Amino acid sequence: MAQPGDRPAIAALDIGSSKVSAIIARPDDEGRLTVLGTGQRESRGVKRGYITDMAASEHAVREAVELAERMAGQTVDEVWASYGAGGLVSDVANVEAELGGHPVEQADIDQLMSAGKDAIDKNGQVVLHAHPALYTIDRAQGVQQPIGLHANRLGVDIHVIAAEPSPLRNVDTVIRQAHLGVRAIVASPVAAALACLSDEERELGVALVELGAEVTNVSVHYGGMLVGLRSIPLGARDITNDIAAAFAVQRRDAERLKCFYGSAMTSPRDNHEIIEATQIGAEPGAEPMKMTRAQLMMVIRQRVEELTNEIEAALKGLGFTGPVGRQVALTGGGAELKNIADYMQGVLGRSVRVGRPKQIPGLPDAHSGPAFSTLVGLALLAASGRGDIRDIAGPVIRSPQPKGMIGRLIHAMKGDF
Incomplete structure (x- = not known):
């Protein structure tokens, strides 16, 4: 109870x-x-x-x-x-307003939020997340609470994540x-x-790679917010399918081979370890097929290399470089493949850890x-x-009354997204 x-x-x-x-x-x-x-x-x-x-x-x-x-x-x-x-799209829109030197009031912030709709690309998408990140007061950046401060110009970065309806x-x-x-x-x-990310990681700069079954999402976090993301139509199930196709085994057997014997790193003893598997269509009581672990690893590595190259390209496209672009957290079911974090760390030249909840x-x-x-x-x-999350049923199905400045921003954008 x-x-x-x-x-x-x-x-x-x-x-x-x-x-x-x-x-x-x-x-x-x-x-x-x-x-x-x-x-x-x-x-x-x-x-x-x-x-x-x-x-x-x-x-x-x-x-x-x-x-x-x-x-x-x-x-x-x-x-x-x-x-x-x-199809997820992340953007940071900057909006500014003239104040004339008077102290910032709640009404000024409300007006700034309502003006945000003009700074966001209107491309038929639906807003999932929209919230003010950091404010700017004249030349001072990184202001979290501007109310009461005198300013000639008040600005705000509005972080928006949208998707196809x-x-x-x-x-x-x-x-x-x-x-x-x-x-x-x-x-x-x-x-x-x-x-799976700490507040400090998100402040200093970190990339989160969600290695799912069929989709890998790469998102970059900096200054405490998500500042960019890319989706890659590849995942851990592609490795399983490759094993199934290469050795003519059922997908469930291929998944077992990947989980029990698979790894992203090879070793000399792989050539001497023999693995047995039942091929599709084998007669009852027939001898199982035999392969070396090295043969299995070759199939796994080909797909892992492709995926890692796609991740590296996504990180470069997101501007995840320099001192900020050093930390990577790998999560999702694909992160459970043995030694995959070590492999990606060597290829990407960045510190890679497995992110657990x-x-x-x-x-x-x-x-x-x-x-x-x-x-x-x-x-x-x-x-x-x-308060930065809004029920997708709002903009798509029904129209509740907006609450708070974030709600007013999203409400103002509903006619365009």
């Missing part, structure tokens, strides 16, 4: 290309979470992060949430959901057809960063690895009550 002062339970749902996972947690009065239940099911009807089969995806969502509900001993009405497919509608529809409300749809890089009381060990960073981040975001 809930204790006096406990807040209502929150639910998070991560719809990925390989799995659908759910978590139900209860925050205390200070926002600290305790996990009540978790659920996971194989993802169906999702390709490269996009919903491709509504009925199959709905079934997987329903089962994952029901598992979490049974474990938690209670039902939930709405969820915080993730969106990690390609149709894929978001599909995610929203799948969840609602599973008889759940959608509290918010959150860009996966935002949730994952909250789960923050530990939450009650979180099962099976859900504490990098594959669940986005899910944990969603729960942390929901518990924090941060």
